[in-house]
Amino acid sequence: MPQPTPTDNSLPLKTSGYRSLAEALDYASRGATGCNFYDGRGKLQCALTYTELRHKAQDLAARLHGMGLERGSRIALVADTHPDFPVFFFACQYAGLVPVPLPAAVHLGGREAFVAHLRAMLEDCQARAAFAPENFAGFLEEASVGRGLALSGTLDAFMRLEPAASLPPPPRPDELAYLQYTSGSTRFPRGTMITQEAVLDNLAGILQFGVQIRRGDRFMSWLPYYHDMGLVGLILGPVISQLSVDYLGTREFAMRPRLWLNLMSRNRSTISFSPPFGYALCARRLRPSDLEKFDLSAWRVAGVGAEMIRAAWLQGFADALQPAGFDRSAFLPCYGMAECSLAVSFAPLGQGLETDRLDAERLAGERIAEPANPAAADRRVTEFVNCGRPLPGFEVEIRKGDGQLAAERECGVIHLRGKSVMSGYANNADATAAALDSKGWLNTGDVGYRAGDALFITGRAKDLLIINGRNIWPQDLEYVAEQQPEVRAEDASAFAIPGEDGSEVAVLVVQCREQDSFRQAALVERLKQRIQSEFGIACLIELVPLHTLPRTSSGKLSRSGARLDFLKRNDLQDRPILPRELVQRTPHTEAAEPSGN
Known part of the structure; x- marks a missing residue:
């Protein structure tokens, strides 16, 4: 029977100085x-x-x-x-x-x-x-x-x-x-x-x-x-x-x-x-x-x-x-x-979780990460985890949509430069050119802000929902769903689809364990009211069976995959959703029967 290799080692500890x-x-x-x-x-x-x-x-x-x-x-x-x-x-x-x-x-x-x-x-x-x-x-x-x-x-x-x-x-x-x-x-x-x-x-x-x-x-x-x-x-x-x-x-x-x-x-x-x-x-x-x-x-x-x-x-x-x-x-x-x-x-070793609680309205409307005022009970709050200080050798810039550098606590796309950055994407010159500029800066596609020397990540630029001119992070909508007793962590995926007038429509697809149709309808109505109340937007809710939401190869939920599947299920690949369909397609209770565990 094999024995595990030992924890203790007589070899002097070495973590650098290698050529390969x-x-x-x-x-x-x-x-x-x-x-x-x-x-x-x-x-x-x-x-x-x-x-x-x-x-x-x-x-x-x-x-x-x-x-x-x-x-x-x-x-x-x-x-x-x-x-x-x-x-x-x-x-x-x-x-x-x-x-x-x-x-x-x-x-x-x-x-x-x-x-x-x-x-x-x-x-x-x-x-x-x-x-x-x-x-x-x-x-x-x-x-x-x-x-x-x-x-x-x-x-x-x-x-x-x-x-x-x-x-x-x-x-x-x-x-x-x-x-x-x-x-x-x-x-x-x-x-x-x-x-x-x-x-x-x-x-x-x-x-x-x-x-x-x-x-x-x-x-x-x-x-x-x-x-x-x-x-x-x-x-x-x-x-x-x-x-x-x-x-x-x-x-x-x-x-x-x-x-x-x-x-x-x-x-x-x-x-x-x-x-x-x-x-x-x-x-x-x-x-x-x-x-x-x-x-x-x-x-x-x-x-x-x-x-x-x-x-x-x-x-x-x-x-x-x-x-x-x-x-x-x-x-x-x-x-x-x-x-x-x-x-x-x-983050600093031994610090544990440190969160930054922000005024969600200011973040959504102006992309400013302003700390929430505890006395303002009527203001919605969102929070992000401190991801710490960049490793030595990394240069970090937060850039706004116009390419200008963002000020402290101003959200923008994170750009990086350093020895650890890739040489490019194999056999894909177009993707490499889109990600790496001539000076070696990598466009990460991630959105975040700096507070002092700490870096906070707020989401992926491609995932951001812009509804009625407001920036809505999909994880905020997903969090609302996950707070419901019928829904577990990672049972929801939020994204946007085009509406008839050229605007975006928010969609929340929820894997539902509840089989009773009346309780399904109650869950949908509860979610719609919570989202309307907290974010001031209408949201299309679709209930689907367990194991419906797709994942990437690394196991993460794929919002783009969920969006594509939603469009296919509802025959919307080649056209915008019409206002009347927002009602007709909500809830999608015929898909809510759980398929197993």
Whole structure:
């Protein structure tokens, strides 16, 4: 029976000074730490020390090099939580090839949709070979037909290749380390080109200034390997810092989220990250009897990012787990994106959640983040979480619609420049030109403001609703729905569609667990009244079955996908909605029968 790799390591801690990811693994392999893989019942299936990882990666690298592929060729990797993935990823580093992690998630579209998604990605990245673990090999085989790949299959297929006599020269700092696909909710996902020096610079900032790594730390992760937080933060981060890490599969976490806490307790893990919905899901599944099983007192960094941070979800998690030793000051809000390797900013370590409560009317009408007046009870309030100070080396500008710099507490689009920023989008010159200007500034597409040296994110520019000349954030409408007893977190998606007179019409699609038609109608009317009262706008409400709202490959709700599905369901793809249809289509109770759990 395997034993987990140790937390303590005799190797001197080192987080920077590497010329490549391969060199970082060379150093980590001199110690005793490594990565550990647990199944859906919390049983350790594999313990892979960094010494073993390096040996296996170099062995595979010799076989990849023996294929005679041009240096820098793309190797697609279906990125399931499996020991073969890091072996393949680092083998590419040693072989002078570029790994391309692909999603390992068969969504509700089923096999056909997933295969089509893989096929499109293989074409987009111009892959020369492709790997998948056994449980995804059939999907990859089908997606690879006609692609002209030199080889496609499991690790065993590649290990049957003849190895080259020697390995090629190690990667240069300016060579690509990998392609990272964005989750992409409005267009087909785009592959960000990340160089060795870009990701190493970002990791040094994360480890030294973000989580402030120390001896005795231990990572824990259930995040997907194909997501930037999972790949960079929780695969590369442990290697760069020579720390042990424990992995639970994303699907296993979704089915048994309490396993996350169980493994954190058992292994005395100190660092783990999650999007807000992960904390909310975990808190929702807790039972009172669980608390005596957990000891979370070692958890010093509970990172939170990857989507808009909702303080209420995290406070609920902290309240529920406080008896098990969870310290709410461990919350570490952060902001980042694949286009910047991973992280841009971190809140101060140990501060926990700090929120900025704003006058929602001033924000909507003038885009000014004015602190709310506690005495003005008649004014609507909205709040945002402090995402902290940018990492050293980042330049940050908040720009208004006319391109001018925004003043402090004035909202605008966030632009970034620094060594961690991508080289561009692979094989997509138009998208690269739209995102990166000639001076190296990246248009993030995110809207936010500065308050002192702190950065606050208010949403995505593309998601903003402009109704009757007012700026409405979709998460505000979604929050109203989630406060209803019939609706849970992430059961609502808000967006706008065109109206007959050229204006925008707000739409709120809600996954409904209630089956009684009278109660459905009451929920719709309650939502319409609340939104009219709080925001002064009319809103079309549609109730749909559970599991209807689409998600991106990283698990986030896709508002653009929900909008497209709504238009298709209601036959509105090619025309605006008419005023009479606002009444006729509300509520959409015929779609409200739950389809299951």
